[in-house]
Every structure is written in C-alpha cells, then in structure tokens.
Amino acid sequence: MNRLFALWGTTVGKKVAMAATGIILILFLVSHMISNVLIFRNPEHLDSYAAWLRSLGPALWIARGGLLAAVVVHVIAAYQLTLLARRARPVAYARHEYQVATYASRTMRWGGLLLLVFIIFHILHFTTGTFHPDFRPGEVGRNVVIGFQVTPVAVFYVVVMLFLGLHLSHGIWSAFQTFGLNHPSYNRSRRLLAWGLAILVAGGLATIPAAAILGYLK
Amino acid sequence: MMRLTLRVWRQPGPDARGEFRTYIANGVSEHMSFLEMLDVVNEDLLVRGDEPIAFDHDCREGICGSCALMINGLPHGPKRATTACQLHMRSFRDGDTITVEPWRARAFPVLRDLIVDRSAFDRIIASGGFVSAPTGSAQDANAILVSKDRSDLAMDAAACIGCGACVAACPNGSAILFTSAKVAHLGLLPQGQPERDRRVLGMVRQMDLEEFGGCTLFEECEAACPKEISVENIARMNRDVLRATLRDRGQVPVEVAGG
Numbered sequence: 001m002n003r004l005f006a007l008w009g010t011t012v013g014k015k016v017a018m019a020a021t022g023i024i025l026i027l028f029l030v031s032h033m034i035s036n037v038l039i040f041r042n043p044e045h046l047d048s049y050a051a052w053l054r055s056l057g058p059a060l061w062i063a064r065g066g067l068l069a070a071v072v073v074h075v076i077a078a079y080q081l082t083l084l085a086r087r088a089r090p091v092a093y094a095r096h097e098y099q100v101a102t103y104a105s106r107t108m109r110w111g112g113l114l115l116l117v118f119i120i121f122h123i124l125h126f127t128t129g130t131f132h133p134d135f136r137p138g139e140v141g142r143n144v145v146i147g148f149q150v151t152p153v154a155v156f157y158v159v160v161m162l163f164l165g166l167h168l169s170h171g172i173w174s175a176f177q178t179f180g181l182n183h184p185s186y187n188r189s190r191r192l193l194a195w196g197l198a199i200l201v202a203g204g205l206a207t208i209p210a211a212a213i214l215g216y217l218k
Numbered sequence: 219m220m221r222l223t224l225r226v227w228r229q230p231g232p233d234a235r236g237e238f239r240t241y242i243a244n245g246v247s248e249h250m251s252f253l254e255m256l257d258v259v260n261e262d263l264l265v266r267g268d269e270p271i272a273f274d275h276d277c278r279e280g281i282c283g284s285c286a287l288m289i290n291g292l293p294h295g296p297k298r299a300t301t302a303c304q305l306h307m308r309s310f311r312d313g314d315t316i317t318v319e320p321w322r323a324r325a326f327p328v329l330r331d332l333i334v335d336r337s338a339f340d341r342i343i344a345s346g347g348f349v350s351a352p353t354g355s356a357q358d359a360n361a362i363l364v365s366k367d368r369s370d371l372a373m374d375a376a377a378c379i380g381c382g383a384c385v386a387a388c389p390n391g392s393a394i395l396f397t398s399a400k401v402a403h404l405g406l407l408p409q410g411q412p413e414r415d416r417r418v419l420g421m422v423r424q425m426d427l428e429e430f431g432g433c434t435l436f437e438e439c440e441a442a443c444p445k446e447i448s449v450e451n452i453a454r455m456n457r458d459v460l461r462a463t464l465r466d467r468g469q470v471p472v473e474v475a476g477g
C-alpha cells in the first residue's frame with residue numbers, strides 16, 4: 001500500500017492512476033454502448049437488460065461502487081495535475097505557438113469537465129429521473145425514447161459524445177505512453193486502436209440521441 | 219540587409235517588474251545568427267548609453283544549451299532541431315516583427331531580461347545519484363558488451379543539452395522530456411543497471427519538487443527539442459518508475475542518492 005501512495009505522490013503516478021481508471025471507464029463504456037444500441041431492435045430490449053442488471057443484486061452495487069471510485073480518482077488526479085500545470089507557469093507567454101499538439105490533447109481538461117457535468121446530468125436524467133419529463137422506473141426503453149424527444153437535451157448528448165470521442169482518442173493513445181508502451185513497431189496500431197475505440201464507443205452512443213433528433217426514435 | 223522590429227522582454231533583476239520594449243534592428247544580414255543579430259542591437263544600445271539586452275550564450279555552436287530564447291512563441295525559434303545560436307536570420311523576412319521572451323516556468327526564474335536560472339535541471343541530475351564503477355586496473359575495452367541498438371538509443375538520449383526548450387514549449391511546464399532523457403541514457407546501458415531503480419525514483423521526485431508540471435503527451439517538447447529527443451524516452455521512464463515501484467523493498471531511501 002505504501003508504495004502505491006508513494007507512486008500517487010508523483011506526477012507520473014497520478015497519470016498512472018488516470019490511465020488505469022480511464023481503462024476501467026472505457027471497458028464500461030464499451031459494454032454500455034453495446035447494450036444501449038439494442039434499443040434499435042426494440043425499446044423493450046433495454047427493459048429486460050436493465051432487469052437482468054438489477055437481478056445481479058450486490059454485484060451491481062459493487063460494479064457501481066467501482067465505477068464511482070474510478071470517476072472520483074480520475075477527476076481528483078485531473079484536478080491536481082491541472083493545478084500543478086497552472087502553478088508551473090505563473091507568467092504566461094506574450095506569444096506561444098503550438099507545433100504538434102492535437103485538438104484532442106488540448107481539450108482534455110475542458111472536455112473532461114464537460115464529461116463530469118454530463119455524467120451527473122445523465123444519472124439524474126435516466127437513473128433517478130429527476131430531470132426527466134415523464135419518468136417511469138423500470139421502463140428504460142420508453143424513458144430513453146421520451147427523454148430524447150426534448151431536442152435540446154438530445155443535442156446536448158450528441159455534443160458531449162463528440163467530446164467523449166476526442167477525450168478517448170487522445171486518452172487511449174496517451175494511456176499506452178503512461179504504462180510505458182511507445183515503440184515504432186506498434187505505434188500505428190496504437191493510433192488506430194485509440195481512434196477506432198473512440199469512434200466506436202462515442203459514435204455508437206451518439207446514434208441514439210441522433211436518431212431521436214432525426215425523428216427515427218419514437 | 220533586413221530591417222526588423224524586435225519586441226524584447228526587459229527585466230532588470232529577479233524581483234523587478236519586467237516589460238516588453240521595442241527596438242529596431244537595422245542592417246541585419248541574413249547570414250547572421252540570431253545571437254549575432256542581438257549583438258548588433260546591443261552595440262547600438264551601448265552607443266546610445268542604454269543597457270544592452272542580457273541573454274545567455276556560450277558555445278554558439280549548438281552544444282552547450284545556454285541560448286534559451288523564446289522566439290515568436292517557439293523555443294529557439296521557427297527552425298526544427300536548431301538552437302537559437304544556430305538559427306540564421308534568413309529564417310525571417312525583411313520587415314518582420316519578432317517577439318523575444320525568456321523561458322516561462324516557475325522552476326526557471328528570470329535573472330535578468332532573457333536569462334533564466336536553469337539550476338533546477340542540475341538538481342534533477344544530481345538527485346539521480348552515483349553510478350558505481352569499478353576502480354583499480356583498467357578493464358578490457360570490450361569487457362562490457364552493448365548492442366548497437368541500445369547504444370544508439372542511449373546516445374540519442376545523451377544528446378540532450380539541457381537547454382530547457384522542452385519545459386518552455388510544454389503547456390504544462392513539464393520537465394519530463396529532459397528528465398526522461400537523463401534517466402534513459404544511463405538506464406539503457408549495462409553500466410547504469412545497479413542504481414537504475416533508485417535513480418529514476420530520485421529524479422522523478424526531484425522533478426516534482428522543483429514544481430514542474432505533469433505530462434499530458436502534447437508532444438510539444440519533442441517538436442521543440444533542438445536535439446530531437448524522442449518522447450519514447452518518457453514512456454521508457456514511466457516504465458522504469460512502475461518497475462522500480464514494484465521492486466522497491468524500502469531498504470534504500472531515495473534521499474540517500476545524491477551526487
């Protein structure tokens with residue numbers, strides 16, 4: 001345990017924590033995406049999937065606790081590293097040009113903050129129903145269809161998925177580096193995996209609100 | 219001959235307030251280096267009884283790493299793999315306005331005008347500690363074999379001149395490229411193995427103590443590096459940190475290391 005805390009005490013270790021929790025969240029997102037697009041077969045499909053999840057009982061709560069812990073660690077590390085970066089350059093340049101930094105890498109912080117706001121909103125929207133116009137517990141498919149009839153909300157979801165895609169495209173690429181994996185022999189595949197997973201997860205999830213906006217989900 | 223407008227950061231001392239001042243550089247030859255151009259401007263200032271612009275320089279051949287200048291928002295100016303002293307004025311055009319600033323980092327306080335104190339780098343190196351070496355009669359030259367691949371990688375890392383361009387370019391003000399190059403050039407060689415774990419933990423710890431930022435993998439450091447040090451070294455160092463953390467038996471406090 002001591003050595004884990006010592007690791008966490010370094011900037012390198014905080015990135016290791018971010019990469020590890022990021023991977024946990026990505027695994028969740030992959031399963032979340034696959035189960036959610038089942039709505040296109042028929043909305044009741046989601047109901048039975050949700051019922052199955054709830055039948056798991058304690059296992060579901062352990063999974064939820066794990067995901068919550070992953071988000072909390074990820075956000076704390078993000079916050080601390082952001083403060084450290086700010087602190088490291090107290091006087092800004094009059095002129096500072098980027099040469100190679102990608103848009104995705106430069107939006108990790110604001111994009112991450114957007115994701116945090118989204119995660120909270122999303123739970124209040126579809127899990128507790130607080131922000132839902134007509135929430136019925138257990139009728140998951142119906143709740144999603146009705147929730148997305150509110151166009152501004154559906155647009156918000158699509159925009160957030162765009163930023164999720166950017167976050168993942170750089171995050172996955174960067175997580176390899178954090179774990180010490182950077183070699184010319186596989187860097188092309190590494191780039192492909194980062195973009196492939198990003199597009200698959202974010203694109204897949206975005207199809208649902210996008211379909212609602214276009215009138216295909218009723 | 220070119221005529222340039224320079225916006226230069228002037229700051230009389232470490233705690234003094236600084237500001238940009240504008241100077242006109244006349245009769246600049248495209249064959250001059252950037253530092254020679256500043257020399258000409260300074261001669262002019264001296265004649266007029268003004269304080270010359272203070273800037274750091276030593277070798278003027280791209281090997282000492284002293285000439286730390288942020289030129290138009292890029293460390294060492296617009297040319298890749300080139301220090302400011304090796305940058306020729308033909309990289310600019312007649313009539314250009316050029317902004318010249320010191321490196322900006324908490325760990326690199328400005329001493330005067332464009333000169334910053336980079337001794338934080340020296341402390342990072344020192345915190346790597348000693349390398350044990352056999353003494354007594356000299357061993358055979360080829361007693362320790364090193365593969366060509368390894369020695370090339372170690373040489374690439376050892377090309378770091380410690381100029382600080384990586385820190386200057388990094389949006390986080392991170393010194394991780396520098397530190398990783400120093401960790402790699404010994405870590406890749408057999409001679410660097412005995413203290414490898416302790417060295418990487420000590421240097422990373424010092425890097426953080428100096429209040430450099432963390433790495434987001436913008437890769438701006440690699441693009442700015444006059445010696446083209448690769449961010450692969452950062453991955454190598456991250457791997458070393460993980461391995462050292464796993465292998466650590468807590469017997470040798472990191473603080474013991476010190477050169």
Ligand code: HEM
Nearest residue numbers: 019022025026078108109112113115116171174175178434
């Ligand atoms: C939706 C779930 C999320 C996933 C799957 C995810 C994934 C990742 C991954 C894999 C990384 C790369 C770590 C590395 O470079 O080693 C990362 C970095 C980052 N994440 Fe997330 N993240 C998520 C949510 C968030 C949230 C909610 C925030 C902030 C409030 C955030 C902020 C950041 C920041 C700032 C970085 C860059 C840190 C740095 O390199 O300085 N992320 N994320």
Ligand code: FES
Nearest residue numbers: 278282283285303
């Ligand atoms: S003066 Fe030595 S590297 Fe430029």
